[in-house]
Amino acid sequence: MTGVCGCCGALRPRYKRLVDNIFPEDPEDGLVKANMEKLTFYALSAPEKLDRIGAYLSERLSRDVARHRYGYVCIAMEALDQLLMACHCQSINLFVESFLKMVRKLLESDKPNLQILGTNSFVKFANIEEDTPSYHRSYDFFVSRFSEMCHSSYEDPDIRTKIRMAGIKGLQGVVRKTVNDELQANIWDPQHMDKIVPSLLFNLQSGEGVESRSPSEKEKESPVELTERCFRELLGRAAYGNIKNAVTPVLMHLDNHSLWEGKTFAVRCFKIIMYSIQSQHSHLVIQQLLGHLDANSKSSATVRAGIVEVLLEAAAIAASGSVGPTVLEVFNTLLRQLRLSVDFELTGSYDPGSSMGTKIIKTHGERQLQEAVIRTIGSFANTLPTYQRSEVMLFIMGKIPVPGVHPALSSSCSGPEGTRMIQIMLLKSLVQVTAGFQTTNMLTALPSSFLEPLLSFSLTEDPEVRLLVIHILLSLIDRHDNRPKFSAISIISDISVLKLKVDKCSRQDNLFMKKHGQQLYRHIYLGCKEQSSGRQHYENLYNLLALLSMELANEEVVVDLIRLALALQDLALSTEESMPVFNRCAIHALAGAYLNLICQLTTVPAFCQHIHEVIEVRQKEAPFLLPEDIFIEGPKLPPSLEKVEGEVLFLQSKITEVLGGSGYNIDRLATPYIPQYTDEDRLSKRKSIGDNISLPPEDESRNSPEKEERTPAEEITFETLKNAIVDSVGMEEQERERRRQVVEKFQKAPFEEIAAHCGARATLLQSKLNQIFEITIRPPPSPSGTISSGYGQTQSRSVPVYEMKFPDLCVY
Numbered sequence: 001m002t003g004v005c006g007c008c009g010a011l012r013p014r015y016k017r018l019v020d021n022i023f024p025e026d027p028e029d030g031l032v033k034a035n036m037e038k039l040t041f042y043a044l045s046a047p048e049k050l051d052r053i054g055a056y057l058s059e060r061l062s063r064d065v066a067r068h069r070y071g072y073v074c075i076a077m078e079a080l081d082q083l084l085m086a087c088h089c090q091s092i093n094l095f096v097e098s099f100l101k102m103v104r105k106l107l108e109s110d111k112p113n114l115q116i117l118g119t120n121s122f123v124k125f126a127n128i129e130e131d132t133p134s135y136h137r138s139y140d141f142f143v144s145r146f147s148e149m150c151h152s153s154y155e156d157p158d159i160r161t162k163i164r165m166a167g168i169k170g171l172q173g174v175v176r177k178t179v180n181d182e183l184q185a186n187i188w189d190p191q192h193m194d195k196i197v198p199s200l201l202f203n204l205q206s207g208e209g210v211e212s213r214s215p216s217e218k219e220k221e222s223p224v225e226l227t228e229r230c231f232r233e234l235l236g237r238a239a240y241g242n243i244k245n246a247v248t249p250v251l252m253h254l255d256n257h258s259l260w261e262g263k264t265f266a267v268r269c270f271k272i273i274m275y276s277i278q279s280q281h282s283h284l285v286i287q288q289l290l291g292h293l294d295a296n297s298k299s300s301a302t303v304r305a306g307i308v309e310v311l312l313e314a315a316a317i318a319a320s321g322s323v324g325p326t327v328l329e330v331f332n333t334l335l336r337q338l339r340l341s342v343d344f345e346l347t348g349s350y351d352p353g354s355s356m357g358t359k360i361i362k363t364h365g366e367r368q369l370q371e372a373v374i375r376t377i378g379s380f381a382n383t384l385p386t387y388q389r390s391e392v393m394l395f396i397m398g399k400i401p402v403p404g405v406h407p408a409l410s411s412s413c414s415g416p417e418g419t420r421m422i423q424i425m426l427l428k429s430l431v432q433v434t435a436g437f438q439t440t441n442m443l444t445a446l447p448s449s450f451l452e453p454l455l456s457f458s459l460t461e462d463p464e465v466r467l468l469v470i471h472i473l474l475s476l477i478d479r480h481d482n483r484p485k486f487s488a489i490s491i492i493s494d495i496s497v498l499k500l501k502v503d504k505c506s507r508q509d510n511l512f513m514k515k516h517g518q519q520l521y522r523h524i525y526l527g528c529k530e531q532s533s534g535r536q537h538y539e540n541l542y543n544l545l546a547l548l549s550m551e552l553a554n555e556e557v558v559v560d561l562i563r564l565a566l567a568l569q570d571l572a573l574s575t576e577e578s579m580p581v582f583n584r585c586a587i588h589a590l591a592g593a594y595l596n597l598i599c600q601l602t603t604v605p606a607f608c609q610h611i612h613e614v615i616e617v618r619q620k621e622a623p624f625l626l627p628e629d630i631f632i633e634g635p636k637l638p639p640s641l642e643k644v645e646g647e648v649l650f651l652q653s654k655i656t657e658v659l660g661g662s663g664y665n666i667d668r669l670a671t672p673y674i675p676q677y678t679d680e681d682r683l684s685k686r687k688s689i690g691d692n693i694s695l696p697p698e699d700e701s702r703n704s705p706e707k708e709e710r711t712p713a714e715e716i717t718f719e720t721l722k723n724a725i726v727d728s729v730g731m732e733e734q735e736r737e738r739r740r741q742v743v744e745k746f747q748k749a750p751f752e753e754i755a756a757h758c759g760a761r762a763t764l765l766q767s768k769l770n771q772i773f774e775i776t777i778r779p780p781p782s783p784s785g786t787i788s789s790g791y792g793q794t795q796s797r798s799v800p801v802y803e804m805k806f807p808d809l810c811v812y
Contacts, residue, residue: 027071054098378432
C-alpha cells in the first residue's frame, strides 16, 4: 500500500509539484526562494502551463483564506506577483484572470490586512504594461470596492487611514490600467466617475484638519497628499470629451455637502482641476461652472457667491484660454446673475410670484455676491486681448438701462431703484474691465458708440453714477500710469518731482481730440457745476484734466483746457448759479491747481509767473481758494464768496497776452469757453438743443387775425433757414478746413465709425428739416386771405413743400 501511495504522489503534474514546493512547512519562514526560481523558469519555458499554475495557486489561496491560514495566503500572493512580473507571454491573459480572482477574494474579506494585501498586489499588476489586449476583462468590482474602502469607518484610526489609503491607491491603479486601453470599459463613464471622484474628494476634505497633527511623519505621504496626487493624475489623463464627466461629480459633491458656502475647499478643488487639466480644455471647466451658476440662480446668496469666487480663481489660472470661443456668453451669464441679485435684494424674495415658502434674503449676502460678480467680470476681462476687451466694454454698455431709451434691460420688478442699482453695478463692472486697459489708438479704445452713452451718464443727478463714469474715463485715458501721482489735488511748485511720463501726442490722439474733445470738456464743466458733487468728484475731475494734458494734448488742446479752467473760475463767480459755498471754493481750488500744473507743462515763464503770483496772494488772503485748505476733513469755509475779486483771480487777458507771445492762438484764448449743448441732454434735466429754437405756437400761427400785421423780423428769410441748419456761421477759411477734415476722415477712418457718424448726421438733419418745414409751411399773401372750411372755421392755405423755393446753401 505504501508503494502505491508513493507512486500516486509521483504521478502528480509537475506544475503542481513545483507550486507545492514553494510553500514551507512553517509559513513564518516565507517563500522558498530556490523553489520559486524553479517555478518561474518552468513558467517561462512552458508558457502554456501558466494558466494552470494560476488556477492551482488560486485554488490553494481560496482554501487557505477559508481556513484562516493567512501566512500561506501572503506566500501565494507573493508568488503570483513574481510570476506576473516575470511572464509577458501571449497566454498571460488567462493567468491574469486567476490573479484578479484571487485579488477579488482578498478584497471581499473583512480582514483589513487581507484587503490591503490584495490592493498592493493589484497596484503592482496595474503598473505592468501588457503586450496583448484583453477584450473581456471588467474592473467594475474593483472601482466599487476601492471606492468603498476610501470611505472606510473602521474604529481604529490608524487602520482606518491604511484602508483609505489602500482604496485611493487601488483607484489610482484602476485608472492607470484602463485609461489608455481603448478595449477596456470606459473609466470616464458617469457610472464610474460618480464613484471615483467623490471618494477622492471625501479624503481630500476629511484630511484638511489632520494634516498638521503629525509633524514626526512628514517623510511619509499623508492621505491628503496621496489623494491630491491621484486626483491630479486622473484629471491630467482626461481628454477633451471627458472633462465634463470628470467635473460634474465635483459640482454634485460640493452641492450635496454644502461646501460652496465655505469657499475654501471649493476653491482648492478647482485650483487642482485647473492646474491639472490640459490648458486648451480650461474653457470647458469655466462653461460648466457658469452653467452650474445658472442652475443655482435661486439658491442662497452664499452658495452663488461661492461659485462666483471659484470662477474668479479659475479664470485667473486659466489666463487667455479661460473664456474660450463664447466670450460674450460668459459676460452675459455674469451680468444676468448681477441683475437677478439686484432683483432679489429689492424684492426680498427668490420667487416674487409666490407668497408662501420663500426664503428670507439677507441684503448683506446679496451685496457680497454682487461685489464678487463684479470682481469676476474684471478677472475674465484681464485675460482677454485688447480687441476682445473693447467688445466686452461695448457689450456691457449696451446692457446698462437708460430710462426712456431701452428700459427693458432694467430690473424687471424693482422699479426705478432697481434700475439705478443695475446702472451702478454695470458701471462698476466697466471700471473693472477698463482697469489696466492699454491701447495706442484712442479712437479704437473709445469709439463713439461707447463714449457717447458713457458721457450721457455724466449728466445724471446721481453722484455715484457720475463718479463711476469719471473712473472709467481715467482708466482708459491713463496709458502711462500717471494717475496715482495725482491721487490728491495740491499745488505743486515743481512737478519734476512727480516724474511724469509724457509722450508726444500722436496723429490718432489728435484726431480723437478733434472728434471728442468738446464732449470731454463739457463733461468736466457740467460735472463741476453739479451741486451734488463732492470732494471725490473734484479730485477725480482734476485727475481727468491732468491726464488729458499729458496723454492727449497738442497746442490746440492746451489752449482749450486753459479756456476751460478759466470758464470754471467764472462759473464759481457766477451769481446766476445757486451753488453751495463749498462747491464754489472747490471749483476755484481745482482751477488753480490745474493752471499751476498746465503752466509748468507749457514751460512759458511769464505764464508760470502769473499763476504763481495769484497762488501766493491766495495763500495770504484767501486760503479757502486753494486745494490744501478745501479738500480736507472739515474745511473752514467763508460765509460767502462775494468779495472774491482782484489779485486772487486768474486773468484771462493776462494769460492770453503771455501765451500769445509764445505762439499760441490769441483769438481762441480770448474767446470764453461756453459748453455746447447736445442731444445727450435728453437724458438729464437740462435743455436739449431743440429747446433753444423758438417755434411759434401752432394755434397762434393758424388762427391769429393779426398774422399779416407782424413785423418783418418774424418773416422767414435766408438767414433764418441757414441758422436753423448750421449752428454757427463760419468764415470761408474755417469752412475749407472743415471740408478738408471731412475728406480726410472719410479716407482714413474705419467703416463702422463712418457709418455711425453718417447715421447720426442724417437723424439730426431730418429733425432740423422737420422744424424748418413746420415754420415755413404758411399761407402766402393772397387777396382771399383765408378760406372757410365746411364747418364754418377758417383754414390757412399753405404751400406744399415740393413747391417751395429753397436757396442752394440750404440743400445738402
